[in-house]
Amino acid sequence: MRWLALLLLVPAPCLAARPLSVNTYAAAGAGYPELVRAEAGMFLSRRFSVELVTGLPTPELVTDFPTLPALSDLNIMVGGSFTGWFVGYCDGMRPPVNSMLVSVGARLNVAAPLALEADGVQLGPTAEIMMGYGLMTADDLFVVRAQVGVMMYADNGFGIGPNIVATVGKAFK
Numbered sequence: 001m002r003w004l005a006l007l008l009l010v011p012a013p014c015l016a017a018r019p020l021s022v023n024t025y026a027a028a029g030a031g032y033p034e035l036v037r038a039e040a041g042m043f044l045s046r047r048f049s050v051e052l053v054t055g056l057p058t059p060e061l062v063t064d065f066p067t068l069p070a071l072s073d074l075n076i077m078v079g080g081s082f083t084g085w086f087v088g089y090c091d092g093m094r095p096p097v098n099s100m101l102v103s104v105g106a107r108l109n110v111a112a113p114l115a116l117e118a119d120g121v122q123l124g125p126t127a128e129i130m131m132g133y134g135l136m137t138a139d140d141l142f143v144v145r146a147q148v149g150v151m152m153y154a155d156n157g158f159g160i161g162p163n164i165v166a167t168v169g170k171a172f173k
Contacts, residue, residue, distance in 0.1 A: 020046065022094045022136070025143050027169025033057050033151075035074065037165050041083070046090045053105060054078045057123065057151065057163070075123045081105025085134055094136070101134045101147060126153045128163055141171035 020043050028038045034057040041051040056074040083103035088096025105128045112122060130149030136142070144167070151163040 020093045022141060022171045022173060025049075025136075025141075025169055025171040027143055027145060027167035029145075029165060029167030031055075031163065031165035033161065034163060034165055037167060039081075039167060039169075043095060046093060046095055047085050049083045049085065049095070051081045051083060051103075051105070052078075053081050053107060055107075055165075057126075076110040077107040077123065077126060078110055079105055079107030079126075081128065088134075091138070095134070097136060097138055099134045099136075101130070101132045101145060103130045103147065103149075104128065105130075123153055124155075126151050128152070130163065130165070136171055141173075143167075143169045143171050145169075 022043055024040070024042050026038075026040045028036075031037055034055045037053070037055040039051045039053045041049045043049045055077050057077060058074050081103045082105070083101055085095045085099040085101060088099035090096050107126050107128070109123050109125070112124070128149055128151050130147040132145065132147030132149075135144040146166045148162070148164045151161050153159045
């Protein structure tokens, strides 16, 4: 247990002493069953970022594919996620150009923030575990993220479904 505390606490002051060359990013994209997704992220270090995520997922798209749902069937979901930018080589104090992404997140339905379960079309709180590829170009800081994972929610028990998302954006110094 002491070793775990050392691994988590000792590197933090070392990383905080050196400023990152990339601080934030913003991206937007689409996916399945999430038709639209937007995220704004802040880098905590070269390997970790936190994001504010919003999107319009619908459980109806899973069962009625390829029929697109009506606008009233979409859920406005807002929440946060924590992402690790792994495997790629970090050049200086910025995230890798090419990296494997692993992220976990949770979101609430804006229309029914206190609802604890889904009721047909309306989602309650969701939790996500995703994995994928991240690209951040060295010169113009163009950001591309492609992730696949699972979206978990309560719906007459435990509900789980796929979540595939691709976003494109820009990082800022």
